[in-house]
Every structure is written in structure tokens, then in C-alpha cells.
Amino acid sequence: MKFATPMFLIAIIGAAAAPAAAQSTDPAAGRRLAASLCVECHRIDEKTPAKDEASKAPSFVDVARLPSTTELAIKVFLRSSHRQMPDFILTPYEIDSLSAYIVGLTPKQ
Known part of the structure; x- marks a missing residue:
């Protein structure tokens, strides 16, 4: 049995990862x-109130x-259906970006 060279394996792994890294x-x-x-x-955020201030969100x-x-955790939440939330259909990029935004709101210590 002939094994692939390390450079070939690196090229295959890099090609497989390229679409994921594109966005x-x-x-x-x-x-x-x-x-x-x-x-x-x-x-x-701290400055932007909800339009429906009576919302319990x-x-x-x-x-x-x-x-x-x-x-x-946020990505999983956004991909799941919830009774009290609209079922928004978001792209993976939107889910990733919204998750990064929310996590970024954590105060720096």
C-alpha cells in the first residue's frame, strides 16, 4: 500500500478548509x-432600547x-426554534456574525 506524501496531505487539508475560511x-x-x-x-446594546419596551426578551x-x-451556545440557540421568538431564517454568516457581536458585548475586565 502506498501512502500519500505529507505535502499532498497538506494540500488536501488546505483545500478542504478554504471554503470555510472564505467568509x-x-x-x-x-x-x-x-x-x-x-x-x-x-x-x-447599552444605548439602544427595544422598540417594544414591554417585551420580556x-x-x-x-x-x-x-x-x-x-x-x-448562541449559534446553537439561533439555529433552534423557540416559541416566543420569530423563526428567522439566517445564513451561517449571519448567525456567526450575530453570535460574535453578542459575545463581544461582554464587558472587558
Whole structure:
């Protein structure tokens, strides 16, 4: 049995990873998405209140401060259906960017 050379393996791995790396997360795009969709019910930062102030939806700052909040946890949440939230259909890029934005709201210590 003949084994592939290390350079061949590196080329294969690099080619497989290229599509995933083509589009990185963008917290600024996540904020724009939050300002257009999420602000109806959520306070999206310290300065921007929810349009429906009676909404019981948590503020994104409060979500970011939860010990359990990670980018992965937010991504899983956004890919799941929730009774009290609209079923937005977001692209993977939008989910990644919105997750990066929310996690970025955690105060620096």
C-alpha cells in the first residue's frame, strides 16, 4: 500500500478548509442585523432600547454576561426554534456574525 506524501496531505487539508475560511465573522454585520431584526424585542446594546419596551426578551448585554454564554451556545440557540421568538431564517454568516457581536458585548475586565 502506498501512502500519500505529507505535502499532498497538506494540500488536501488546505483545500478542504478554504471554503470555510472564505467568509469570516463580522461583529459589525452582526450589530447591523441586530439593529434591523432583533431590536423589535431586545435591547441590542447599552444605548439602544427595544422598540417594544414591554417585551420580556432579555437584553443582549445581559445575555453576553451569562456564564453559560459562548459563541457556540448562541449559534446553537439561533439555529433552534423557540416559541416566543420569530423563526428567522439566517445564513451561517449571519448567525456567526450575530453570535460574535453578542459575545463581544461582554464587558472587558
